[in-house]
Amino acid sequence: MDIIYLISESGKYGVPAIVLLVIALLLSRQKMPLTQKIKETVTVISLTSVLAGGGALLNEHIIKTQLQSPRPNIVWLAGEDGKGPLGMSADAFYAQGDKEVRRTMLARVLTQHAEMVPLTPLIKKHWAHETGYSFPSGHSFSAMFFASFMLMLGASLISSKRYWLLYSLLPWALAVCISRPLLGVHTPMDVLIGALQGLMLGLLAWFINIKLISRIAKANN
Numbered sequence: 253m254d255i256i257y258l259i260s261e262s263g264k265y266g267v268p269a270i271v272l273l274v275i276a277l278l279l280s281r282q283k284m285p286l287t288q289k290i291k292e293t294v295t296v297i298s299l300t301s302v303l304a305g306g307g308a309l310l311n312e313h314i315i316k317t318q319l320q321s322p323r324p325n326i327v328w329l330a331g332e333d334g335k336g337p338l339g340m341s342a343d344a345f346y347a348q349g350d351k352e353v354r355r356t357m358l359a360r361v362l363t364q365h366a367e368m369v370p371l372t373p374l375i376k377k378h379w380a381h382e383t384g385y386s387f388p389s390g391h392s393f394s395a396m397f398f399a400s401f402m403l404m405l406g407a408s409l410i411s412s413k414r415y416w417l418l419y420s421l422l423p424w425a426l427a428v429c430i431s432r433p434l435l436g437v438h439t440p441m442d443v444l445i446g447a448l449q450g451l452m453l454g455l456l457a458w459f460i461n462i463k464l465i466s467r468i469a470k471a472n473n
Contacts, residue, residue, distance in 0.1 A: 260391060345358075388442050395450065
């Protein structure tokens with residue numbers, strides 16, 4: 253399970269590495285003025301950050317708070333009629349306060365009922381941290397956004413000899429998506445919608461960036 257957790261978290265903490273890959277991709281192209289490369293890199297990073305960050309904020313602060321879908325592990329801990337280890341219904345748990353309050357409460361429950369809820373320390377810490385609402389999956393959104401964006405950007409800008417390296421992003425994004433239900437913190441529907449959001453916004457980011465790169469190239473000719 254710890255391996256699944258590490259795969260899952262790569263959907264969040266692997267983003268800086270992908271950003272560095274974008275920068276390397278844009279700066280490594282041959283027969284192009286350095287000033288043009290820098291302009292294109294700044295444009296791509298800025299626009300992509302806005303779209304990725306905007307999508308994440310939309311999910312976290314609007315969609316999730318409006319739909320208020322409880323996480324499956326919270327539902328399981330609540331049990332039937334609130335008689336599970338949580339000691340209350342899922343709705344009552346989410347009404348206790350903000351995320352920090354719920355994290356403290358959930359960490360205490362998981363410690364007190366360690367025999368009933370046998371989790372590794374990493375998974376226990378993850379469950380205690382993930383006390384926000386469930387729908388849609390932010391990890392799936394992030395992984396699919398950057399995978400689709402990088403794959404399309406690579407297809408447009410680099411030679412086929414190096415392009416195959418980017419195919420590894422597809423199984424990585426899929427692995428991140430699959431890991432979320434396996435950890436019990438998302439439903440398959442959470443993951444499906446989050447991944448579709450990431451895919452569509454990633455393709456939009458690619459389309460706009462390619463148009464802007466084309467304009468920058470024309471301006472430098």
